[in-house]
Amino acid sequence: MRLGNFLRWWRAAAGNVRRATVVGLLAGLFALAAPPAAVAEFTEGEASARRGLFTEATLVGLGSGTSVSAFDAPAGFxxxxxxxxGVPAGSTAHPVSWAGTLVIEDPGxxxxxxxxxxxxxxxTMAGVNYVLGEWSEANVPNLGYVEYILQNYFPTTQEPAGAANDAVRAAAVQSAIWFFTDNLILSETSTxxxxxxxxxxxxxxxxPAAEPELPELEVTPEVIAAPATGEIVGPFQVSGNVPGTLITTGVEVFTDPEGLNQLQDxxxxxxxxxxxxxxISDEVPQGFVLEHVATVLEGTALIYDGTNPGLDDAQTLVLAQETELVVRAGAQLVPFAAGGLEVVKRVAGSGAGFQGEVVIEVDCLDQDPETDLDQHHELILEAGAGAGDHSWTIGGIPAGSECTVTETATGDNGEVNLVIDPVIEPETVVITEGETRRVTVTDNYARALGALQIAKTIKGSGAGAQGTAVIALDCDDPENAFDQEFTVPAGAVAGTYAQPVVGGIPAGTRCTVTETVLGENDRVELTHVVIEPPSVTITDGATQLVSITDVYSLRNDKPGKPGKGGKPGKGGHHKTA
Known part of the structure; x- marks a missing residue:
């Protein structure tokens, strides 16, 4: 959700409480302030019904000070x-109803x-809420000179010592600050x-003096949309140089995305x-805050936090002296109406369990521009998942979202074939608040099949004199359905003998060919054999060929030193694979 939309949404929700009363109060107060003044006819009443989650200070009253007669310097000053x-020519009269210190209070x-x-x-007025900020957020000039004043004058010290009392001291210091920040010049008659x-x-x-360092405690993001149905959102990154103590409002907080390790206030x-x-609630606002008690230095800016209903802007303040305050950081959850989607992947057919990885894409387009929370999900079914239904449930989808389901990887891996294209019912659904819609993706798989053929070639001087040869086919299918033997009869002359094709073997099956009876006898000896390749993997729609070449030699024609009975010595025939 866009940040601007979040803030508008949250302020609208938070402002329902006592909005009419507060707006009327503000209108009356501002009507009294003419011309503009530092404090709009300051009132001790509250300007809002409640503080924000991260409010670190609320303006509660006046300190020491008094009114002053002054002028706004002309442009270019x-x-x-x-x-x-004196008062420069072109200056504009600006009587100030209050120049002095203002009292803030930590609302917690x-x-x-x-x-x-x-x-x-x-x-500004009593009840306005503030957070600590950096000078860059204040957008005020010459704050280095303001910092010098705060380090050396009231209330950090009792300077200026010549002032009649603290009220005059505070007014003199405030007037000096405004000289640097707002070009305010006191009248020549001002005491x-x-x-x-x-x-x-x-x-x-x-x-000038340097900007004071703030205690660092930050949570990002500070605002996030969260399903009202209670799905977990995050992560939120905690950073800084100090720890924080957890305080929750209408939420539960965890250190893991599964919600197994819950933190407590x-x-x-x-x-x-x-x-x-x-x-976990309907509270507005809701979220969590990390709090740390810290010493905050003079010169630290206090920025209006925007949480007072009906108040768009408020005066920026600066801490007058070193003060112990509670530093707050956290995250606000903005609930939205949500529903869910169940995606069921149905695996069927004779090839079920042999398919590869299946990828299902879910794209949900939020039709509400106020939330604008489009979602994309990738669901993966691992390779080899068995026959039947496999499901995922996606929660926290904005109500009214239009979700489209597609299958971008079907599991067709060469070992299976899809009988028909994937069936998705329905392909598009609209999410309903508080309900879970269902989409079924069905794939019917058939085993991919291939074949194997063995061809034996007989060569050598002894060709035709050899005995019977037996070839064994051993495949690793679970049922050994394709294991068998092929026989080449004794006396087969030189040439190639193709064996019957073995078909219908599931793709991916590994088959090994061996020659278990070699055909040697008293007349011939197998001197050379090649099986190429000795093992093959069956592929979809193809016939794998295994060639066996046997070279037979007559024993009395065998080269080398004769052994006993005219046979070769040890190692008298050579086989290679």
Whole structure:
């Protein structure tokens, strides 16, 4: 599912709760804010009904500060040139209702911290949810100078020491921050201005400072579609440099794709772990979170996490001092209506069990553009699978998907032949929510057959004087149905004697030919024999030929030293294969 669709879908679902009340509250609050201010007539009421799964801080109230009289500098103004002596020509009046610290709270543990605003022209209010972020996500200029201010001024220190109280200190620091981030210049009559000017001068002389390092804990992907029928999705990759404690909301989490090793809330998960999850409820939002308590440094950005219903944007904040907060990372599961598909492969025929590997392809096209979750599955039946039905069940297919089944490898391997083309019934089905559709793929196999013929050739000076020769055929078919003997009668003259063709041998059968009676007698001796080839594998539709060549010599014509009775010495005839 596309990320944009996920977020729209999730926000729509989450926003059903108290949306009308919240939108009305927001409209009233924003109506009070004219002209734009750092805080929109800040209210202690909640801006949303609940926090997001990964919310790391919620804005809950005001800290130290006060209102200030100020101006927006004209276009082209560069704060790095220093604080102007007066208000530059072309500036626009911008009275700010609150300049100072804002209080955030971790919604899970109640830990609190102080922040400043670095996004003057965007509103915020109590109840707005935030996550920790990098400076690049804040899209705010000159944050290195802001970091210097936060390291050296209130509330990290009691500077500027000349301020009458913390409210003035906070206002002076906030005004200096806005000078760098939003080109805000205090009016010449502002009592805070001298303090802000001094902060800016010190910062330009000694800054900028480097971005603070965040504790690293990440889960990818952060959002994934999950079947409402409970099939397992993943993997989710955990990375970072700190472990996290698991918290689940409406899901189960596993360390394996089969769901055999389930984790429980409170279990510690190390970086490098792969996780899988499944939806087990109708909760919105649902997912899992890894939590780690960490010391977060001043200058860390806090970005609106988008979870407040009816609120598209909110002011970006920056942590005012080193604070202990809970770092959260995890994944959100977005359930979708789903069904299943059972694919049955039926193996039949006399060749069943001799076929090769069968490959079935399943392509499911999601017809709903909101989910857009096309699926492809490859099902493999191993070679030699026996006669009968073999089935697979595919779950978690979006309801309404159109699934087409094809057989891309039929198992025709030379040992079997398909009697007819594969029969697929039906070839296309539409998935129904909460149901499992069925498709049957039937293949009827016949054994592929071949044949074998033996031809014996008689040669030599003793040809015609030899005795009876017997040839044995031994095939490795389980029933030994093709084992037999062939006889070449005594006295056969020189020439080639073709034996009857042995047909109907299943392809793939291995047959070996031997000569068990050689035809030697007192008059002749077999001096040379060649069987080529001695063994053959039967192939579909072909007749394999095995040739036997026997060379007979009269014993008194045999060259070499005669042995006893005129026979050759030891090793008196030569046979080769």
């Amino acid at each position: 560069d704060p790095l040139n220093g604080y102007p002596a 543990t109640g830990r609190t911290g102080l922040t400043y605003c670095i996004d003057l022209h965007t509103d 805070v201005r001298p303090l802000t000017e001094a902060i800016v001068a010190d910062t330009l002389a000694n800054g 409170g279990d510690e998960v190390q970086p490098g772990t792969e996780l899988w999850a499944r939806s």
